[in-house]
Amino acid sequence: MNPYPRKRYDSVFKSYNYTWDDFHQDIFVSLSNYYPRDNIIVGNKSIKLPKGSNRIAADIIPCIEYRYYYKFESEYEDYIPGICFYTRDSRRKIINYPKLHFHNGANKNSKTNQNYKPTVRLLKNSKKMIINRYSYPLEAPSYYIECLLYNVPSNCFVNNRRDTYTGLKPCVLNYTQYVGVNGR
16 A cells, blocks of 8 residues: 555554454354363364264354455545455465455356356365375365366356366466456
8 A cells, every 4th residue: 555545544443452363262262162172173274163963063264354455545445355364373364355256256157157166066076086086185275276267268168067077178278367266
């Protein structure tokens, strides 16, 4: 942000001593007050709550609001709303735009005659099968698979899954400007 908008931003939003670490700890304590501590697993990105007799398994991501500002002027704010959290091991900041991601994914699915999401699921399941069956360590997170397919031209997605699957390779290899599903 340029100096003037930054000064304006700092005058509107005050800094507080309550950190993301404090927030993460408060969520953990709240969960511990309700569930037995041995049922709560603190992971690198999320707090995992395994399936219980009266609940489904849950991944809880303690995140804070994040805004990517295009403009921040006296009466006008233009930003993309998102979320932010940190990894526990390396303190890496992760910024995500779930609403934009959902909106763009739904639009892509509509443009592909409802074939985008099933194809994403097909490739994610294929990845999982390769890892499980062949003990092959694939390092591509599921999000990257979705982003790769988001960049494939919509006309490459057809109703026949086999034709879509085999037709993806030339579509992926011929594309040169990749963006995430969140448009970033």
